[in-house]
Amino acid sequence: MHSTSLNKSILHQKRQELDFLHHFYGLGYDLIDLSAIEQFDWTKLSEDDLGLMNERHKWQHEGSLFALRSDWTNAIVRYRQKYQLDSEKIAYSGPVYTLTNEKHQYGLETFTNDISKQTAVMKQMVDYIKNKLNISLSVAVISHNTLLKNLLSKEELADELTRKFIKERNRDALKVQLGSEHPILELMSHPAAEQASYVKEHMPHLKRHIEEMNLWESVLIEANVSYVYGDMLALPSQTYYKGISIQLYSEDKVEPIASGGQYSSPTNAFGIGLNI
Amino acid sequence: MITMALSKGRQLKDFIKYLDEKNLTTWSTALKSVSRELVIETDAIRFILVKGEDVPVYVEEGVADLGITGSDVLFEQNRQINNLMDLPFGYCHFAIAAKKPKEVYPVVATKYINFTQNYFDSIKQPVKIIQLKGSVELAATIDMADAIMDIVQTGTTLKENGLSEQVQLDEINARLISNKHAYFAKNDEIQTVINQLRMG
Numbered sequence: 420m421h422s423t424s425l426n427k428s429i430l431h432q433k434r435q436e437l438d439f440l441h442h443f444y445g446l447g448y449d450l451i452d453l454s455a456i457e458q459f460d461w462t463k464l465s466e467d468d469l470g471l472m473n474e475r476h477k478w479q480h481e482g483s484l485f486a487l488r489s490d491w492t493n494a495i496v497r498y499r500q501k502y503q504l505d506s507e508k509i510a511y512s513g514p515v516y517t518l519t520n521e522k523h524q525y526g527l528e529t530f531t532n533d534i535s536k537q538t539a540v541m542k543q544m545v546d547y548i549k550n551k552l553n554i555s556l557s558v559a560v561i562s563h564n565t566l567l568k569n570l571l572s573k574e575e576l577a578d579e580l581t582r583k584f585i586k587e588r589n590r591d592a593l594k595v596q597l598g599s600e601h602p603i604l605e606l607m608s609h610p611a612a613e614q615a616s617y618v619k620e621h622m623p624h625l626k627r628h629i630e631e632m633n634l635w636e637s638v639l640i641e642a643n644v645s646y647v648y649g650d651m652l653a654l655p656s657q658t659y660y661k662g663i664s665i666q667l668y669s670e671d672k673v674e675p676i677a678s679g680g681q682y683s684s685p686t687n688a689f690g691i692g693l694n695i
Numbered sequence: 696m697i698t699m700a701l702s703k704g705r706q707l708k709d710f711i712k713y714l715d716e717k718n719l720t721t722w723s724t725a726l727k728s729v730s731r732e733l734v735i736e737t738d739a740i741r742f743i744l745v746k747g748e749d750v751p752v753y754v755e756e757g758v759a760d761l762g763i764t765g766s767d768v769l770f771e772q773n774r775q776i777n778n779l780m781d782l783p784f785g786y787c788h789f790a791i792a793a794k795k796p797k798e799v800y801p802v803v804a805t806k807y808i809n810f811t812q813n814y815f816d817s818i819k820q821p822v823k824i825i826q827l828k829g830s831v832e833l834a835a836t837i838d839m840a841d842a843i844m845d846i847v848q849t850g851t852t853l854k855e856n857g858l859s860e861q862v863q864l865d866e867i868n869a870r871l872i873s874n875k876h877a878y879f880a881k882n883d884e885i886q887t888v889i890n891q892l893r894m895g
Binding site for chain 1 (some may be wrong): 757760776777778779780781874876877878879880882883886889
């Protein structure tokens with residue numbers, strides 16, 4: 420027998436999902452729904468597909484490979500590679516599955532080169548979190564997925580151990596791996612909150628990246644996010660992430676409430692997803 | 696408030712000694728008063744005392760923002776955490792130990808199966824690994840395995856069991872780790888702890 424609070428919680432979740440879709444449909448977004456089961460052709464698996472397979476539930480049936488959706492943007496990227504999608508802005512909601520749990524993602528994507536249109540989508544998501552979900556955002560982290568390409572050689576960037584140490588922010592191990600004179604070591608010696616200023620001042624060839632990050636930062640500051648940090652050490656999880664990436668945190672929560680970023684597949688786009 | 700997961704036992708004693716050396720006496724006094732409690736709170740930090748191998752689990756899950764554990768534990772577990780800083784205690788090293796030196800060690804008993812597999816892969820030798828939870832020395836003493844892979848501090852335990860160190864491998868010491876998101880979400884507080892541990 421269900422308790423009243425459990426019944427109410429289920430109704431609340433379903434209503435919240437519908438509210439999200441209604442809200443953004445009202446703002447001119449087209450709605451999209453895709454199957455949670457994705458089909459792959461063994462002979463056409465990309466590097467990104469293979470990279471994600473370790474984290475996905477997958478099985479084989481009659482010569483095809485099937486997997487449960489683990490990330491909406493990834494599913495939309497694949498959809499766009501296969502089919503024509505005329506909409507400039509879309510909204511979606513639905514489950515994603517990792518190996519150990521199920522999450523509900525609500526998200527927005529916009530397919531345009533226009534940065535002002537991309538930041539407008541982020542702003543609309545921030546407003547939704549603040550005004551409709553009544554959650555205040557305390558911290559935002561902005562990174563640039565091509566920054567490290569300019570700090571590391573191709574070989575260094577491809578090296579598995581170097582990537583692991585960068586992901587773990589393990590400066591001691593990187594010193595052994597890359598040598599103590601490597602510019603990334605000097606960058607990492609500064610507290611995370613000061614690294615963007617360090618790059619701006621000492622690495623003028625990365626000025627363009629920092630300016631791009633500043634632009635997104637100003638939108639978040641305008642939206643009253645208390646602290647906005649620049650993360651100089653982000654390694655893209657998928658090759659199609661080629662620009663800005665953003666994570667938004669609510670007060671006292673360790674997992675980001677929303678995360679998103681710019682990607683290119685095949686044309687430039689921006690997406691942001693809300694983790695419920 | 697920041698939550699830090701600490702390993703019970705010898706590493707906790709080493710950490711308290713280190714805090715005293717750095718004049719971080721508020722923390723060390725709170726930790727010295729521990730009898731059976733598992734949660735200790737000071738003004739700015741909450742310590743939770745857990746098994747050494749579980750420290751990265753608490754940090755990865757976000758129950759703890761920071762943690763201190765041995766690099767041996769981090770070698771073995773591929774956790775999504777930030778591995779921030781060397782701490783100058785908990786020194787020991789990985790080693791292959793056996794009754795006598797041999798050219799190859801085809802069967803090795805260990806708690807550290809990933810580290811052992813990586814090592815034998817790196818020297819291009821096939822190995823059968825027997826995973827044990829404790830008293831690993833026994834496996835080589837009674838010839839269940841040709842050697843053991845374990846962490847060695849003084850070598851006394853090996854000696855007492857008729858074994859000696861044959862190959863000395865990676866150095867181990869204590870590391871400060873953080874949750875990936877807390878690193879930014881609580882950046883100010885974490886940076887303060889790092890500065891205090893560095894400078895005292």
